[in-house]
Amino acid sequence: MPQFNAELYAAFLFAACVVIAAPGPDSLNTLAIGMARGRVEAVAYALGVGVGCLTHTLWAVLGVSALVAASAALFNFVKLLGVAYLLWLGVQALRDKGALRLTPNASSTSGAASARQRFLQGVLTNALNPKVMLFFMAFLPQFADARLGSVAAQMLLMGLTFAIITTVAYALLALGAGTLGARLLRRPALALWLNRCTGVLFIGLALRLVVAERR
Helix, strand or coil, X not given: CCCCCHHHHHHHHHHHHHHHHCCCHHHHHHHXXXXXXXXXXXXXXXXXXXXXXXHHHHHHHHCHHHHHHHCHHHHXXXXXHXXXXXXHHHHHXXXXXXXXXXXXXXXXXXXXXHHHHXXXXXXXXXXXXXXXXXXXXXXXXXXCCHHHCCHHXXXXXXXXXXXXXXXXXXXXXXXXXXXXXXXXXXXXXXXXXXXXXXXXXXXXXXXXXXXXXXX
């Protein structure tokens, strides 16, 4: 277990909570999925986002983020992967004309499959965002103290902490959005409209990522 500077770690926890509480693509996606698809899928997405945060921690520790930051070609490659994936999600949502599953305790095979898909979606939308990758590279080292031992070990534990806080916060957001969605989506027309809004959201996030620049 790596040692920590108590003051630095407290500052990290405060900063992490502020960052996680700020509205962003992942929180907006969690809200949209919760309202349009229900609590189960939204919570699965939240878990995926948490795992995505862990991948960025590993990249930062291994130095991959620094390599991406230094190479315009690598940055653009990762960015284009993220853009393509978000566009694909948006188009799929716009084309989806099926009935939405809003039962929070659904246990059918199809419901489990949807939850797995949302989990993978959460991982990929977070992991394929180079801006998040570079954020972790710049954020975590600020709260590590080389005098206390391995900086990499400290960063790994902070990244795990960040992922846990993110997962819990987004899961609570997902539960609230899913409950609201279950109450509002009694009419198929409204459910379909929310699904379309989700598609537009994904496409908008893809366009936002297109103009993202290295900093």
